[in-house]
Amino acid sequence: MADLFDKFSVFFTADAVYVAGRKFPLGQFTTDILNLDDAVLAGINSRIDDFMSAATLIFTEKADSAVHATQEKLNAVWDMIFELPLYRELEMDLDTAHHLFPLLFSDQEKWAEALNVDSEGHTMLEDFLNGLEYLPQSLRNLRGQVTGMLELYFEPLARRSADAYASAYAQYFTDVDAAGQGLFGMPPFGQSFPTEVSFVPVMGREEGARPVLAEKLVFSYLTHFLYTEFYRGLIAGNAPRQCQNCGRYFLLTRGYNTCYCNGIAPGETERTCRKVGAHRKEARGRADRSPAQVEYGRVYNRLKQRKNRGKISVDEWNTAVARAMEVLEQAGRGELTDDEVRLRFAEF
Template structure:
């Protein structure tokens, strides 16, 4: 059977198959650390919305636990509405965004149907037990997402971003320093409801083995670690740590601000997404172009070219030269610049003299005269 099959991921349980430096979720392969990095791209507004709906459900849980039959049934409508709003927001967060939302909506249909009322009101009923576990998960998952996002963003900004190398050893040292820092844990104590779904470097999980078809060799079978998580934050923490072990870590793009996963020892500043500054380029391409422009500014050939062309434009703006002379002078300056970039001897010996302002104008006037000659 293929990797990631029969995981039965749902609102209460998440499952991940791990093989080498890859993870499998619902039969799809990702690099280790993928979900930990992707969660950091969930907008703060979405996380606040999740926590708000989760907070409403936590109050409804208390009321339902103490309510008599009539009050209990009356409270169900509001509780279901809160759950539906929560699911709408949660399905924008990975890995929930990859799961079957219809399955969860069907669960709500069954739980809140009149046919379930009697079972929900029986103290020892399995249906009642499942119902309250579902509600507890509903207000816990948003807090787990928020707590992990706060911790991982702090880790990336304060530690990972400063590393000289992005290898397992350097990641391990960064994790040790961050997660043993008094500043870090003081910050985590200040997050909303810090005791529910707290961040920890020892996530709660269960593991087993499954046997699956080798991802590349169909005739071979491999042992695969299957991990089970009853808490969302444990899923993300494990994915972060497993990724770091394999040299994978989140990094924030200097161009668009998106978090992306690095999977080698390189020190990338930019992602491969579309650059917000120019939709024709990726952030990586745009960053390379801007770096080249910055380097060009320091190049002596470009410095002189920039000085002369700025003067030509100012002379034109002040009416000292005509449109025709301006265009020809700029053409001459560009031609001399390109020649100097291609010929080091010319750049060292003849370029500065030819780029004198009056020399450029003389060459431009000569071009105009030739073009206008009958």
């Protein structure tokens, strides 16, 4: 069965999500949403406003002639929504989506029910319209919550692992819950989303793929999927992180820790942020070194060259490096002036 805007299915395993047979790491779709340009959401908002204005003619003035014009405006909305992360990977029922109002109008019994405010059909149509209208704001809310959580609770982490993420989220959960009840008298904080669950075998598209047991989850809203994928990613040890070079988010997978993404760096044609960032970090480290650290580096390199050329033994090398380190530590404690440091290191 093809997917719809408000009813689509995905398949979760312990470390991945399968969408239309393709395998993605947990957290990748959330990461892509975090990188979405604000202009995209603004554009969707604008097109939805145009569509809702046209739809009002149908429901308030019973203007049957507006059916096709309304559908055209809805199709303009679909053109943007179906290019969003996840939707562009699903096998959408495009025929129904692009002919929704004409199809409804062609069945006069269903059309009459849709216009009857007291009918179940009208309620279903109204729920669809409300969900569509709220979509851009729901994505903004998700982006705000996740980026705040990542910046304030995850970025300070010394380690990147499922256990570390769990501890950070526990603190976030406690803080948000306390703030909500203390300031606003709100109900306890929670993250739960309605879905249908079944357990099925899934076969990936990759060569040599074998069947895996997966949870098939049916969602009615994009952000419900994204929250679920984000939290399942944390459980697996995956989390989005903001690149300290270009500012875009990238997915840190289990057991991996870096501050830079692997995309082409701004102003570069080949070098990635990872390569550029590493060079800049090294350069900053050199620039921040004290005079004693600079002298120690020279002595260390000089001793290393002597060892490599066989002029001193390994034991002599170890002893000399230890003595040089003692001089560096004395300088760090303020026990030696810069001139005294230079004289002491000149002895090596």
